[in-house]
Amino acid sequence: MKVERVSPDKFKITFTNEDLKDFDIDFDKLRYNSKDIGDIFWHLINQAQIDEDFFEDESQIIVEALATKGDGL
Numbered sequence: 001m002k003v004e005r006v007s008p009d010k011f012k013i014t015f016t017n018e019d020l021k022d023f024d025i026d027f028d029k030l031r032y033n034s035k036d037i038g039d040i041f042w043h044l045i046n047q048a049q050i051d052e053d054f055f056e057d058e059s060q061i062i063v064e065a066l067a068t069k070g071d072g073l
Contacts, residue, residue: 003051017071030065
């Protein structure tokens with residue numbers, strides 16, 4: 001998993017296929033509002049806060065999931 005800041009209020013997280021297996025998620029599972037996906041989402045927000053000094057500060061957060069070329073998401 002790679003976390004990178006794109007702009008002051010935006011970051012990008014890239015998963016390899018191995019990361020997706022570790023989290024037991026796929027592109028289709030991300031389309032549904034499940035507790036498991038919510039838990040993974042908040043784990044990622046916390047990781048971004050640590051890695052990229054990102055703080056959501058009760059702001060609206062938008063998530064966009066896209067398949068990458070080759071492997072990952």
